[in-house]
Amino acid sequence: MAGTVFFSVSMSLDGFIAPESPDELMGKQWMELQQWVFRQRFFRENLKLGMGGEEGRDNDIVRETFERTGASVLGKRTFDAGEDAWPEDPPFHTPVFVVTHHKRDPWERLGGTTFHFVNDGIESALDRAREAAGDLDVRIAGGAETIVQYLNAGLIDEFHIALSPVLFGSGIRLFEHVDASRMALTQIDSEPSPSTTHLRYTVQSR
Amino acid sequence: MAGTVFFSVSMSLDGFIAPESPDELMGKQWMELQQWVFRQRFFRENLKLGMGGEEGRDNDIVRETFERTGASVLGKRTFDAGEDAWPEDPPFHTPVFVVTHHKRDPWERLGGTTFHFVNDGIESALDRAREAAGDLDVRIAGGAETIVQYLNAGLIDEFHIALSPVLFGSGIRLFEHVDASRMALTQIDSEPSPSTTHLRYTVQSR
Numbered sequence: 320m321a322g323t324v325f326f327s328v329s330m331s332l333d334g335f336i337a338p339e340s341p342d343e344l345m346g347k348q349w350m351e352l353q354q355w356v357f358r359q360r361f362f363r364e365n366l367k368l369g370m371g372g373e374e375g376r377d378n379d380i381v382r383e384t385f386e387r388t389g390a391s392v393l394g395k396r397t398f399d400a401g402e403d404a405w406p407e408d409p410p411f412h413t414p415v416f417v418v419t420h421h422k423r424d425p426w427e428r429l430g431g432t433t434f435h436f437v438n439d440g441i442e443s444a445l446d447r448a449r450e451a452a453g454d455l456d457v458r459i460a461g462g463a464e465t466i467v468q469y470l471n472a473g474l475i476d477e478f479h480i481a482l483s484p485v486l487f488g489s490g491i492r493l494f495e496h497v498d499a500s501r502m503a504l505t506q507i508d509s510e511p512s513p514s515t516t517h518l519r520y521t522v523q524s525r
Numbered sequence: 526m527a528g529t530v531f532f533s534v535s536m537s538l539d540g541f542i543a544p545e546s547p548d549e550l551m552g553k554q555w556m557e558l559q560q561w562v563f564r565q566r567f568f569r570e571n572l573k574l575g576m577g578g579e580e581g582r583d584n585d586i587v588r589e590t591f592e593r594t595g596a597s598v599l600g601k602r603t604f605d606a607g608e609d610a611w612p613e614d615p616p617f618h619t620p621v622f623v624v625t626h627h628k629r630d631p632w633e634r635l636g637g638t639t640f641h642f643v644n645d646g647i648e649s650a651l652d653r654a655r656e657a658a659g660d661l662d663v664r665i666a667g668g669a670e671t672i673v674q675y676l677n678a679g680l681i682d683e684f685h686i687a688l689s690p691v692l693f694g695s696g697i698r699l700f701e702h703v704d705a706s707r708m709a710l711t712q713i714d715s716e717p718s719p720s721t722t723h724l725r726y727t728v729q730s731r
Contacts, residue, residue: 332686332700332710332724332726333540333698333699333700333703333705334539334540334698334700348705348706351709480538482688482724483712484710484711484712484726485705485709485710486700486703486705486708486710487705488700488703488704488705488706489705492539492540493539494538494539494540494692494694497539497692497694498694499539499554499691499692499693499694499695500554500694502692503557503691504538504690504691504692505690506689506690506717506720506721506722508717509715509717509722510715510717511712511714511715511716514712515712516712516715516722516724518538518688518722520538520690
């Protein structure tokens with residue numbers, strides 16, 4: 320029995336999840352968007368950012384998101400950006416399926432993360448991720464374009480957005496190319512935390 | 526002592542507050558965006574939509590937003606759209622200042638709404654609205670372009686967004702032209718309701 324297919328992102332109030340260019344990754348707005356997660360103990364330990372960090376509901380949400388995930392799917396550009404940035408034991412600790420035209424052998428890293436390069440489309444990548452995940456869930460881990468491809472194909476069951484009190488003004492919009500006429504959302508949860516609001520939705524086709 | 530300057534809008538999860546064209550005003554997504562407010566008793570009575578309607582926290586929010594408002598400011602296009610659509614006693618029941626290049630005498634309607642046409646800019650319109658509002662607050666009542674002009678000028682103190690579980694895909698974005706580098710937001714409240722999430726922010730310049 321396959322698990323749930325979901326995504327989980329931090330989004331600015333004006334709908335952006337990333338700066339336009341990697342040069343801006345240390346920009347003020349980007350840091351403000353991510354600060355709720357960077358402060359959490361589980362996140363810091365998982366990315367080897369040093370000891371400490373907050374515990375509480377936000378930390379639980381980060382940990383629960385990690386623990387439910389049996390495999391992740393990534394777009395090529397997100398993988399490329401991460402390839403240089405992740406530590407030797409990347410924060411996934413599961414199989415990761417990269418949707419790409421680039422042919423490459425599986426890349427096994429420390430800590431249980433192995434990147435598999437899938438050349439025959441998003442459905443194939445998801446099939447392989449489901450199989451690898453077993454009873455756990457599959458996370459579509461970005462970027463925006465890949466998430467929306469899965470949304471438009473009707474392959475996302477639910478998603479979590481941490482909506483943060485920051486405006487980007489420009490950057491990469493999560494829902495830029497969404498085919499809104501084909502899906503309806505049901506809000507299943509809205510949970511305030513000190514620095515963000517956790518919103519959860521299920522997706523229905525229509 | 527002047528009151529607070531605020532706006533209050535219903536926004537889709539992908540950041541839109543209106544369809545691109547008035548033809549789409551009865552579209553499925555637009556109705557879904559507005560349904561939380563159309564169902565409320567106070568809103569229905571105020572727009573003469575017939576008896577009945579829900580009571581509860583959402584209704585209280587609609588009523589409180591009305592009761593705090595001593596004067597409103599509108600952009601020209603929002604006024605033009607409303608001029609045909611509002612009943613003889615428009616839902617404001619206060620002075621309304623329309624920012625426009627069009628010269629026109631004040632237009633007094635039933636029920637206490639008088640539209641004043643202001644030809645010398647947004648600050649002048651706000652000054653007049655503050656004066657008319659007395660101890661009550663001034664609502665920048667739309668559209669998106671007018672709201673963002675006031676935001677970018679540092680003239681908004683706080684705002685309320687009812688974020689609804691609907692995707693538009695296209696339309697008029699609330700924050701399209703926001704100068705994000707010049708303002709910081711503080712989330713002061715996040716309140717789930719059955720069909721939307723009420724988010725409140727204060728605005729600080731930086």
